[in-house]
Amino acid sequence: MKKAVLLSLTAAVMLQAADATLDPITIDETKISDVDTEKIKSGDVAEALAEAVPGITLIRRSGIANDIILRGQKRDNINVLVDATKTCGACPNRMDPPTSHIMTTVINDITVLEGPYDVENFGTLSGEVAVTTKDPTKAFGGDINLNYGSWQHEQAGATVTGGTDKVQFLITGTFEQSHQYKDGDGNTLAQQLYNDSIGKTSAVYRYQSRYSDMKAYEKKAMMAKANVNITDDQQLKLSYILNRSDNVLYANTGMDAIYDNSDIYNAEYLLKNLSAYSKALSLQAYYSTVDHPMSTQYRDIGASTYKTNHLKTHMKGAKIKNTIPLGTADLTLGLDASERQWNGSYSATNVATGMTTYLYPSINHAKTKNSALFGEAVQTLGKAEVKVGARYDHTTVQSNVANTPTNTYNALGAYLFTSYATSATTRVFGGFGTSTRVPDGRELYFVKSTPVGALTIGNPNLKQTRNYEADLGVEQQNGIGTYKAKVFYSKLKNYIYYAQIGAGTFQNIDAHIYGAEFTGKYYPTDTFLLEAGAACQRGIKDTQPTGQTNTNLADIPPLRGNVATNYYYTGDNYVRAEMQASARWDNIDSENGEQVLPAYAVFNLKAVHTFIRTMELTVGVNNVANTTYAVSNTYKDLSLVSPTGDDVMLLNEPGRYFYANLNYKF
Numbered sequence: 001m002k003k004a005v006l007l008s009l010t011a012a013v014m015l016q017a018a019d020a021t022l023d024p025i026t027i028d029e030t031k032i033s034d035v036d037t038e039k040i041k042s043g044d045v046a047e048a049l050a051e052a053v054p055g056i057t058l059i060r061r062s063g064i065a066n067d068i069i070l071r072g073q074k075r076d077n078i079n080v081l082v083d084a085t086k087t088c089g090a091c092p093n094r095m096d097p098p099t100s101h102i103m104t105t106v107i108n109d110i111t112v113l114e115g116p117y118d119v120e121n122f123g124t125l126s127g128e129v130a131v132t133t134k135d136p137t138k139a140f141g142g143d144i145n146l147n148y149g150s151w152q153h154e155q156a157g158a159t160v161t162g163g164t165d166k167v168q169f170l171i172t173g174t175f176e177q178s179h180q181y182k183d184g185d186g187n188t189l190a191q192q193l194y195n196d197s198i199g200k201t202s203a204v205y206r207y208q209s210r211y212s213d214m215k216a217y218e219k220k221a222m223m224a225k226a227n228v229n230i231t232d233d234q235q236l237k238l239s240y241i242l243n244r245s246d247n248v249l250y251a252n253t254g255m256d257a258i259y260d261n262s263d264i265y266n267a268e269y270l271l272k273n274l275s276a277y278s279k280a281l282s283l284q285a286y287y288s289t290v291d292h293p294m295s296t297q298y299r300d301i302g303a304s305t306y307k308t309n310h311l312k313t314h315m316k317g318a319k320i321k322n323t324i325p326l327g328t329a330d331l332t333l334g335l336d337a338s339e340r341q342w343n344g345s346y347s348a349t350n351v352a353t354g355m356t357t358y359l360y361p362s363i364n365h366a367k368t369k370n371s372a373l374f375g376e377a378v379q380t381l382g383k384a385e386v387k388v389g390a391r392y393d394h395t396t397v398q399s400n401v402a403n404t405p406t407n408t409y410n411a412l413g414a415y416l417f418t419s420y421a422t423s424a425t426t427r428v429f430g431g432f433g434t435s436t437r438v439p440d441g442r443e444l445y446f447v448k449s450t451p452v453g454a455l456t457i458g459n460p461n462l463k464q465t466r467n468y469e470a471d472l473g474v475e476q477q478n479g480i481g482t483y484k485a486k487v488f489y490s491k492l493k494n495y496i497y498y499a500q501i502g503a504g505t506f507q508n509i510d511a512h513i514y515g516a517e518f519t520g521k522y523y524p525t526d527t528f529l530l531e532a533g534a535a536c537q538r539g540i541k542d543t544q545p546t547g548q549t550n551t552n553l554a555d556i557p558p559l560r561g562n563v564a565t566n567y568y569y570t571g572d573n574y575v576r577a578e579m580q581a582s583a584r585w586d587n588i589d590s591e592n593g594e595q596v597l598p599a600y601a602v603f604n605l606k607a608v609h610t611f612i613r614t615m616e617l618t619v620g621v622n623n624v625a626n627t628t629y630a631v632s633n634t635y636k637d638l639s640l641v642s643p644t645g646d647d648v649m650l651l652n653e654p655g656r657y658f659y660a661n662l663n664y665k666f
Contacts, residue, residue, distance in 0.1 A: 032048070032049070036104060036106065042176070043105055054562070057560065057632070060631060064216070064245070066099075066100075068097075076125070077126045082241065084268075086098075101262040115127060115415075116415060119374040120334065124437075135225065137162070153179075155177075167227070184628030184629070185652075189216060194207075216248070217245060217249065218245070222242040223241045224240050237267070244260075252640050255296055255309065257292065257294050258297065264286070269284075285317070292310075307346060307347070329379040339369045342363050344363040360447070363442060364447075366440070367397070368438065372393045373391070374392075391412070391413045393412075393413070407438075428475075431471050433469055434469070463508050472488075473486030474486075483520040487516045487517075488514065488516075497511075512540055514537070515535065527567060530566075539554075560583065564576055574607070574608055575606070593636035593640075603624045604622045605620055606618065606620035618661040619659070634650060
């Protein structure tokens with residue numbers, strides 16, 4: 001957050017003091033603003049989230065297209081939305097998580113909701129990441145952005161917007177590419193794999209010599225938007241987002257992404273003040289599709305014949321909701337429906353002849369259909385604000401796998417959340433909620449090896465997971481800063497968990513997670529801003545997978561946090577020094593592939609300077625000390641390079657990284 005923003009917040013708090021009221025916030029959320037201008041080191045949304053939110057940990061998969069853990073949860077347990085649309089990755093191994101189908105350069109802000117406090121959207125089990133992209137404006141304008149960094153990282157983008165009172169347009173495009181990053185020991189992605197596989201059977205997954213120095217990825221993205229103001233109270237919003245990624249290397253995975261293409265279409269019709277029973281009415285329809293082949297083409301194992309798993313998925317959905325004013329309260333009622341189809345198959349290609357042979361399916365036309373009713377009400381009661389919500393879901397999941405029945409799931413979710421201003425500068429907030437999510441096509445039906453069924457990962461008998469969660473927190477805003485602390489407890493019933501029993505498969509277990517988070521900003525003077533954040537979680541299995549005894553839940557990061565000093569030497573021009581650190585990760589599920597990770601501390605520097613009000617230069621260096629460290633563990637729900645008897649390969653983070661970014665606004 002820049003100095004002007006915090007000063008505005010402070011001024012607002014001081015003005016409210018006369019009435020002894022702190023502006024309440026019903027659902028506690030974390031909002032990351034100005035993403036396109038602040039998170040400019042790369043276009044990776046996962047990296048931006050991990051840097052900004054203490055409760056989010058990065059899952060390092062490659063130089064781009066990484067994944068996240070939110071409060072010890074990942075995959076389908078987190079709902080990721082882009083302008084209220086839902087895009088699912090096609091890869092069962094999370095090479096293309098939902099966050100990878102949008103780039104930071106087209107994003108205005110991101111709202112992170114922790115907990116089951118969303119009833120509008122299907123599948124918000126333990127949290128939600130809601131991305132809002134740039135919006136068109138009437139005034140003509142835009143920007144040009146250029147970025148260059150270590151390892152020949154290059155990024156270029158441009159945005160143009162403008163229009164009339166009736167119609168506004170926006171178009172933005174970005175290109176990004178990078179060679180393989182080097183870790184603190186100077187090893188590229190290919191070299192990390194080579195060093196890890198010495199003397200191991202995993203040596204077959206090394207990169208062929210002709211590919212060992214290839215780029216880590218190339219990525220292109222484009223977004224087009226149009227807003228049509230039909231009347232003062234009616235608006236039509238149309239958008240299209242394109243993502244094209246090529247040759248993305250995943251060193252500690254047995255395959256690489258040959259390409260990853262996605263398209264997101266969205267249409268919204270907004271109507272206001274229709275009648276006494278309709279304060280706001282919205283109708284939305286969206287469609288997203290992802291095409292993702294992953295292959296052993298660049299590895300030694302694929303030198304003569306390489307294997308490809310080509311997967312496709314598409315999601316279509318529609319929603320209608322109406323807000324009704326009821327005195328001082330607002331009641332929102334809605335209908336939500338969606339359908340996801342997911343299909344994948346293996347093939348083998350002979351390098352000498354170029355002939356490709358179909359082998360067998362991996363995900364055999366899995367289809368998830370959901371329909372739901374939801375309602376929310378917001379009521380202000382003096383210094384308190386209360387929000388309640390409920391959602392009823394009916395979901396079916398089916399596949400073309402022989403002798404597999406259609407799975408049907410019904411569920412009711414609900415929450416109560418309240419915020420109360422105890423003084424002019426302090427509020428307390430808390431809530432309780434329960435929500436569910438159904439198993440996906442991979443968890444139910446995924447087949448990995450031939451002959452068909454020889455290595456079946458999916459379990460068609462899985463039950464849906466239910467989360468019962470309680471949250472409690474306090475926030476203080478005063479003339480020199482803002483501070484927030486919160487705790488949570490989550491009880492997970494029929495949690496979907498991967499267990500390495502024999503070939504390995506998914507099972508339902510019971511578990512619980514609890515933790516605490518703190519964030520703070522403090523202005524000791526007009527020119528200095530101090531920031532700090534920390535989060536820790538603990539996850540316990542209440543029941544263990546068949547044949548196992550370890551009680552530690554996987555994917556539960558240790559205590560981690562950051563501290564930073566910002567010095568504003570003139571206006572919004574500033575220099576920043578930051579430390580990001582983590583405790584030793586030793587509460588691990590060793591039976592399912594996790595390993596102890598050492599503690600680490602890394603230091604980053606950044607400077608921002610604006611020239612003639614329209615041009616901003618940012619220079620920085622991350623990991624100043626060139627530390628070798630890893631942030632993500634090796635839980636075997638990801639298929640990593642880990643032959644029987646060998647340790648799973650850890651992927652180190654980038655070493656010292658220099659970058660410069662120039663942004664010109666017009």
